[in-house]
Amino acid sequence: MGKQDKEFVKEITPRSQDYSQWYLDVVLKAQMMDYAPVKGCMVIRPYGYALWENMQQGLDRRIKDTGHQNAYFPLFIPESLLQKEADHVEGFAPEVAWVTHGGNEKLTERLVVRPTSETIICEMYSRWIQSYRDLPVLINQWCNVVRWEKVTRPFLRTTEFLWQEGHTAHRNEEEAEEETRKMLEVYRDFVENDLAVPVICGQKTEKEKFAGALRTYSIEALMSDGKALQAGTSHNLGTHFAKVFDITYLDSDGELKYVWQTSWGVTTRLIGAIIMVHGDDRGLMLPPKVAPIQAILIPITPKKARKQVLSKAAEIFAVLKESGLRIEMDDREEYSPGWKFNEWEMKGVPLRIELGPRDLEAGQAVLVRRDNGEKETVALSELTQYIPVLLEKIQTNMYQKAKQFMEENTHRTDDYQEFKQIMEEKRGFLVAGWCGCVECENAVKEETKATIRNIPFHLQQEDPGRCIYCGQDGKHLVIFARAY
């Protein structure tokens, strides 16, 4: 490892040299995406999309396990609907795409391409909900949304992106709050266990919360360059939308009441998180649970042994595939083994299986881990049992490494000078006291570019000390970071 690595992946800019360029090299060279002819839009290529599909699967299962159903609402939203909720429209107006014509005819009412679906879903909920017996409504949709962003980056911020948005309606505040927190926990479980990305759960400040929400909670992850990435959000919408859209129900006490609502979402941005948390100078490193290819089988085929090796490799490949492993075999003859090793490492495949003449004689295969480069030989007869265990180890190790990185790059301070210095030099998460006023929040952002990522749940019981900026009594311990 070390020097040698860099020679092997000459197409990828080292992270230390230019992190942004490294990220772009990786997503392009690993064929996760390509730029599309529309500004700010990208094509998610098959390899990237396969990753997204695996992610969808893991999350969709969790969403359904918690009682939600999938549905699909329209892409277009009438202007009048979007404008019903004042905060909401104010939040999204600058970044919506407008549809003004149908064919050659000008529309009597402009349509927006959904930036999120609260309004159109509320419109429907107001028709569907009459009685407390209709509650809760627990619906999720997987779809695309469009936000006309000024600056875009592949996966992290694109004009159009894919996501899931859950929208629920409840009888009262308690149920809505429980739902909001429950789904945040679903996200945490999914992101930490399937994506091996550790996160901090907490509440967003007033300034950072969703446009139109009562409260917003988030999971925040730390990228390997020390910048934070909001990985998922869950909103308690209160009764704001219900009042505007007239979503009422007759309760068991005979009173007409407004429903309490929630919404929650994660996006293809999570792919960016995977890349920036796990990737290294060799390229991608994908967690086994969601990797499109979990293991790549590479037969080593010198001429005299080609036939024997290939036939054995095909046999092993079939058995492993049958066992449920997402495995591919690279038996292309026009590339050398070394070339293939580098190629598949760049694409982040968690496990490489080498099978050559020497292995054949010994009745074994060589397994090489992407996460730590360790090599071991395993008897062919043991592969089916052993590989799933090894993949699990890789998954765990990737999470542990990321967790350790996050902990090592989380600093606590009550000294603003030190705060500024850390933010300038090391970045990472900074835990500090905050008085709760937006002036201090803004001032810190102005002076250090760091924002309050969230007010972490796990620090709620601790003494917040003094506000990092004004020195008054602290109200909360919060996490500051520069963010994507």
Added chain:
RNA sequence: CGGGGUGUAGCGCAGUUUGGUAGCGCACUUGGUUUGGGACCAAGGGGUCGCAGGUUCAAAUCCUGUCACCCCGACCA
């Protein structure tokens, strides 16, 4: 949306200062030899120089405009 940068073959670049037949490396195609960490030889194919105007006998090169992408800031998932 402000400041800076880059657009020449699929990718990375040279050529632009000083206008004169569009080049190099990798990749690609064919044939052959190779194969345990990016193999080698030989012969090939591929570009209206981002786009649109203009100046000129002549434009990748000079002028104007425009678009896209990248970096640094203000807004967001």
